[in-house]
Each structure stands twice: as C-alpha cells, then as structure tokens.
Amino acid sequence: MGVLDTTYTFTATDVVTSAKLNNVIDQTTFTSSAIATGNNTLAVTASGQLKINSSGITANELADNSVITAKILDANVTQAKLATNTVGNGPAFRAYAGTATSLTTNQFTKAILNNETFDTNSNFASSTFTPTVAGYYQINATVSTSSAAPSALLALLYKNGLIHSIGSGQVPSAALRSSVSDIIQMNGTTDTIELFVYHNTGSSINTQTGDGATYMSGCLIRSA
Numbered sequence: 001m002g003v004l005d006t007t008y009t010f011t012a013t014d015v016v017t018s019a020k021l022n023n024v025i026d027q028t029t030f031t032s033s034a035i036a037t038g039n040n041t042l043a044v045t046a047s048g049q050l051k052i053n054s055s056g057i058t059a060n061e062l063a064d065n066s067v068i069t070a071k072i073l074d075a076n077v078t079q080a081k082l083a084t085n086t087v088g089n090g091p092a093f094r095a096y097a098g099t100a101t102s103l104t105t106n107q108f109t110k111a112i113l114n115n116e117t118f119d120t121n122s123n124f125a126s127s128t129f130t131p132t133v134a135g136y137y138q139i140n141a142t143v144s145t146s147s148a149a150p151s152a153l154l155a156l157l158y159k160n161g162l163i164h165s166i167g168s169g170q171v172p173s174a175a176l177r178s179s180v181s182d183i184i185q186m187n188g189t190t191d192t193i194e195l196f197v198y199h200n201t202g203s204s205i206n207t208q209t210g211d212g213a214t215y216m217s218g219c220l221i222r223s224a
Contacts, residue, residue: 085132085133086223087135087220087221087222087223090121090133090135090219090220090223091120091121091123091131091133091137091218091219091220092118092120092217092218092219092220093116093118093119093120093123093124093129093217093219094116094117094119094217095113095114095119095124095127095129095215095217096113096115096116096117096207096208096213096214096215096216097111097112097113097114097115097206097207097208097213097214097215098114098115098207098208099112099114099207100204100205100206100207101197101204101205102202102204103145103199103203103204103205104202105199105200105201105202106198106200108156108196108197109196109197109198109199110127110158110194110195110196110197111127111143111194111195111196111197111205111214111216112127113127113195113214113215113216114127115208117217121133127194127195128193128194129192129193129194129216129218130190130191130192130193131186131188131191131220132188132189133188133220133223134186134187134188134189134224135185135186135220135221135222135223135224136183136184136185136186136220136221136222136224137183137184137185137186137218137219137220137221138182138183138218138219138221139157139165139181139182139183139184139193139217139218140179140180140216140217140218141155141157141167141179141180141181141195141215141216141217142155142177142178142179142180142213142214142215143155143167143177143178143179143195143197143205143214144176144177144206144213144214145176145199145203145206152169152198152199152200153169153176153197153199154166154169154178154197154198154199155167155178155179155180155196155197156180156195156196156197156198157180157182157184157193157194157195157196158193158195158196159184159191159193160191160192161192161194163196164182164184165180165181165182165184166180167179167180167181168180176199178197183221187224188224193218195214
C-alpha cells in the first residue's frame with residue numbers, strides 16, 4: 001500500500017470512470033507525509049520504508065487481546081510479572097498453638113491456633129483457614145502432646161466441618177506427635193480448613209515453646 005497521488009481533480013458531480021481512475025497513481029515509496037503528525041510509533045527510513053522507531057509500540061497501537069500466548073516466551077514470565085492472588089503470589093499462612101488446648105478422651109477436638117507466623121492474605125482467623133482465592137492448596141499440620149501413657153494420637157484436617165484428611169498414628173513415647181499433609185481444592189469463597197486432634201486418653205496439645213509444636217501451614221500451589 002502506498003500514498004495516493006492524484007493528477008485529476010474530481011468534482012462533486014463527476015462520474016467515476018475507469019479513465020479517470022487511471023489518473024490515480026499508487027506510489028511505491030512512503031514519504032514523511034504518509035505519517036500522521038505526532039505519531040510516535042512509525043518512522044520513515046532514508047530509503048522510504050516504514051519502520052518502528054526507537055520509542056517502540058505504545059498501548060495506543062495495541063488492540064485488546066492482541067498479544068497471544070504463543071508470542072510470549074516462557075522464560076519471560078517471571079515471578080515479578082505475576083499478579084497478586086495467582087500461583088506464586090497466592091495466599092500462604094502458618095499458625096501455631098500459643099496456649100494449650102485440652103483434649104477430651106476419645107473425642108475429636110479442634111486445635112486452638114491463636115498465633116500466626118505469617119498470613120499473607122489475612123485468610124486465617126479463629127483457628128480457621130478460609131482462602132479467598134480459588135485453587136489447590138498444600139496444607140500441612142503437626143500435633144504434639146506430652147502424654148507418656150499408652151495412647152493414640154491423630155491429627156486430622158477438616159474441610160467445611162467434616163474429616164477430609166487423617167494423619168499418621170503415633171506409638172506411645174515421651175512426646176506424642178502426629179502429622180498430616182494433603183493437597184486440597186478450595187472454592188475461594190466458603191470452603192474452610194481446620195486442624196482437629198483425636199487422643200484416646202485425654203491430654204492437652206503442646207504449645208510452640210513446649211516439647212514440640214502444634215501448627216498448621218498452607219499455601220496456594222495451583223490456580224483453579
């Protein structure tokens with residue numbers, strides 16, 4: 001496409017004929033007059049060709065959704081380019097027991113995790129994790145008691161008030177510990193995760209400064 005140059009002046013009452021159209025010449029070389037005044041994207045080279053000038057293409061020249069994923073190199077998608085609340089920058093937390101929770105014999109008791117090491121998106125409150133970003137979460141927890149009597153201890157993850165994941169059992173020792181880990185899908189609106197404890201003789205869980213910590217942690221590992 002070139003710049004149209006006319007050697008014939010059309011009037012309002014003219015009939016366009018092929019003879020008159022022959023007077024319209026399509027120039028093969030761009031000149032500076034072909035570029036709109038103030039355009040900072042295109043420039044004319046000495047040879048009369050168009051090029052992208054040093055200022056580059058601005059947002060004004062890009063149509064919405066014009067950059068397809070095939071044009072973006074994987075290596076160019078860095079951590080810094082990820083928006084808040086996407087994988088890599090999604091919610092993450094760690095909470096632990098600052099005070100002992102009494103355990104009722106042969107009952108499932110919710111662990112009171114009243115201290116936080118970190119809570120990046122303010123999704124942990126009242127010993128409950130309620131992520132506001134939908135996706136798949138890696139959840140880890142450990143429960144510790146100091147009961148030396150023959151007993152059984154289980155850490156359990158509850159999703160929406162029901163047992164979702166059961167941890168490993170613990171044989172009697174000076175300090176009983178049970179851990180549980182799972183990847184759990186969360187809807188980002190109403191789903192909740194809580195740490196529960198089962199102990200068949202009754203006791204209390206250890207705090208952060210006791211003989212082993214009781215804690216729960218988690219983070220978003222894949223978007224929905």
